[in-house]
């Protein structure tokens with residue numbers, strides 16, 4: 284698989300990454316998924332402390348137990364900052380927490396569950412309305428100095444929120460993980476429907492894609508297979524749109540001799556922002572088939588045809 288560099292870091296990673304949000308709690312099944320991802324050439328693996336309440340990280344660590352040398356080959360990323368309802372007391376509400384204390388505690392928890400001494404990348408999972416950037420800066424500086432986290436980034440952050448952090452945080456923010464797929468195109472729509480009143484859906488991305496390109500922040504696309512909605516998984520989108528998009532994707536897949544999932548990922552990869560899709564399939568066959576996106580080159584015309592099908596409207 285082709286490699287890309289991650290933002291302004293010295294990290295080189297597979298251009299398709301793999302996310303562990305849905306990792307099986309069955310050790311053998313989890314190991315089959317992990318090895319399928321590694322065999323497909325994936326080197327960037329995404330976690331979060333909250334995935335399956337920490338169990339995803341804990342189960343993943345089985346891979347080192349059987350093959351310790353893999354730690355050097357995998358670029359390990361985790362996220363912190365989401366605190367679930369019921370933690371710690373039954374009445375505690377869900378909230379975001381970018382305080383110094385929580386960031387440090389969360390990273391300690393991830394390192395313990397992942398059975399590793401360092402994370403290659405730590406992302407702030409979702410913007411915290413009560414963020415105090417000085418605290419984030421202090422936490423990041425300590426984690427970096429202690430060798431516990433090599434690089435830092437954010438997820439679901441707007442340009443304004445990133446600017447605020449950058450004013451205090453000394454380490455470069457190298458990635459912004461955002462939702463992007465053929466069925467979730469808000470960040471692209473806002474550029475195409477610029478200054479028009481007929482934007483097909485509300486978008487408050489504030490130029491995030493262009494901002495990240497300008498500032499050496501790699502966009503990582505979460506749910507790039509749209510959670511399997513084109514493959515029959517539950518969807519709130521209109522049936523006609525799903526069917527139209529699925530038909531076009533299937534036709535292109537047949538034409539290029541790859542799976543529909545490979546076309547969805549090739550569509551994300553075709554954007555010159557250098558976005559790294561984080562696929563979330565746990566099915567070993569689907570992982571292999573999806574990663575063949577690396578071989579697919581979509582033309583400008585194919586990209587736009589797919590975009591219109593996913594949007595269900597013509598470009599203006």
Ligand SMILES: NC(=O)c1ccc[n+]([C@@H]2O[C@H](COP(=O)([O-])OP(=O)(O)OC[C@H]3O[C@@H](n4cnc5c(N)ncnc54)[C@H](OP(=O)(O)O)[C@@H]3O)[C@@H](O)[C@H]2O)c1
Pocket residue numbers: 301302303304305329330408438439460461504505506507508509510511512513514515516544561562563564565566569
């Ligand atoms: N930063 C954030 O806020 C955020 C939010 C969500 C996710 N993420 C990250 O992004 C990663 C990927 O998210 P995701 O899992 O939602 O991404 P995804 O790759 O879009 O969706 C994967 C899901 O779709 C199913 N699927 C895909 N193609 C299918 C088909 N043709 N037919 C039936 N089912 C199909 C998969 O099932 P199988 O396993 O059976 O193939 C799996 O359940 C996560 O693991 C996590 O690391 C980040």
